[in-house]
Amino acid sequence: MDSxxxxxxxYSIFIIIGLAIITLLLFIITMILLVSVKKLEKKYRKMMRGVNNKNLEQMLNDNLDNIEKALNKSQEAIDECKNISQELKGCVNKVAIMRYKAFEDVGSDLSFSIAILDSYNDGVIITGIYSRHDSTTYAKxxxxxxxxxxxSEEELHVLNEAINSKN
Incomplete structure (x- = not known):
């Protein structure tokens, strides 16, 4: 221990000089690190300040709120589209028409049958029969x-054609 x-x-002088050099190097490194931290902190504060002096965190929260509102509106629009789609099934969307000659003594295809249906195949068939002396219209x-x-055969034809048509 005495040795x-x-x-x-x-060797105390050398030890003191060595420790002084190490202390000086640590002080220089600390100063460099402090300057770097100050620069980084300045950049961080500038970034967090954002545009028009708005806080970046506030901007992110505002954007997240806007996204949530947009998602809610989008869901409302999807729900409304589903409602409209359901309502459209009750609208006329299947139509078939056929012109024909009801009587041989009539010169052209002036008689007709038309089927007007919705998606549930509910609707009406309207038939107009034309002859030389009169014209009659039926709705079924x-x-x-x-x-x-x-x-009639023509009415069955337009009914089947309307039922098999694509919406």
Whole structure:
């Protein structure tokens, strides 16, 4: 133990100079780090200040709120589209028409049958029969693709054509 103390006393000046150099290097490194931290902090504050002196965090929160509002409006629009789509099924969207010659003595295809249906195959068949002396029009209701009245061949044709048409 005495030998270690003697060595330390003998080389104390070198040890002090070494420690002073290490302390000076640590001080210089600390100053460099402080300057770097100040620059970084300045950049951070500038970034957090954002545009028009608005806080970046506030801007992000505002944008997240706007996104949430947009998602809610989008969901409302999707729901409304579903409602409209459901309502459209009750609108006329299947139509078929056929012109024909009801009587041989009439010169052209002046008689007609038209089927007007919705997506549920509910609607009406309107038939106009033209002859030389008069013209008669009939309307026959259709429920789920079926008429409670007898249908002519032409009426059956337009009914099937309308039922099989794409919406």
């Amino acid at each position: 270690i103390i003697n060595i330390i006393n003998e 209701p259709i429920d789920k693709g079926i008429s409670r009245y007898d249908l």
